Amino acid sequence: MGRTSDGKERILAAAQRLIELRGYSALGVAEICKAAGVPKGSFYYFFDSKETLALAVLDEEWHAQHRTWDAILGGGDGPLQRLRRLFEATEAAQRAGQHSCGTVAGCLFGNLTLELSNRTELIRTRLQEIFDAQVAMVEGVVDEACDRGDATVADSNEAARAVVAQLEGQLLFAKLYNDTSRLEAMWSNCLALLGARGPRRIAATSS
């Protein structure tokens, strides 16, 4: 069963799935290894500790999400249209997750921030880097939108943080109510936060 060849990837995949469903603290190494189909002894061959594994899970998840965000936000349409597609992709991913495992998992980064950031500085720092990067990506789009006159904000970094905070807050509700339709409000809230409210103009160009 290739315990050294693909054992690490299997542990990572199992941990990502289990952490998403049940959080970090409730999981034991034995359970992760069982789900990954690898002997428990091999865990410490790949990872120093459960914390090291959590960091690796965060890196894997961010690597994939960054690629998606980059493709969407760096696309060819108008800036607000790209932002809208980011929300649609987020909603679609949550819906697919709910379809496959029965519950809305929410955002792994938000989940681990609230569960762990006060308990381990390594994980706190990594999560800060991830959210800083998310905000910077959104900020670039907000700047573009402002340059085109599609948005009006006093401070584009602050506005980007408000958009990411709104995303996290609505993902929290989607998880709490196990209802992805909660996410539909994100777009109009985002427009309001970016001073792009009332723009039938924007609504028209984005459809």
Next chain:
Amino acid sequence: MGRTSDGKERILAAAQRLIELRGYSALGVAEICKAAGVPKGSFYYFFDSKETLALAVLDEEWHAQHRTWDAILGGGDGPLQRLRRLFEATEAAQRAGQHSCGTVAGCLFGNLTLELSNRTELIRTRLQEIFDAQVAMVEGVVDEACDRGDATVADSNEAARAVVAQLEGQLLFAKLYNDTSRLEAMWSNCLALLGARGPRRIAATSS
């Protein structure tokens, strides 16, 4: 040490403090009892399980917070001024918590939503009731603001949810960066979400 007279209250207070600092799953009954200064055996005299304790902690916290929200949002000033005071009180409470224990604890309800809502239906349901009540309280104020022409929203329930989602998202950032100044943006974001942006009028009446 009055193990039956005040043991329950001491367990509740210790659990609230520990859950706020470290989450729910990472805690054991023995640790909670030690922090409360009660013998472990007495825990099950008061609580059936750790889950029952968590529900009691949520009820205690919401009882106190509901009283605060009610006093602020039911006050005598204009609706947006009251909403602003709610944000200021939230920020002050987080700052006081950080001052006393070194870290921003964030929102107990948000923390347990992301850690636990997919693992126990009892806790999920209780948290839904709490957030429903928060949104309803904010919605009442949004309705008042709209009636006075201070805010313009398409759907006051949706707008109230956006405001609470923004609050939770910014509390997540405050916890992640251990920085209460992150919460200062809440008010201007709230104005934007309520279509009360650009109202030097509102800013003037609220100062």
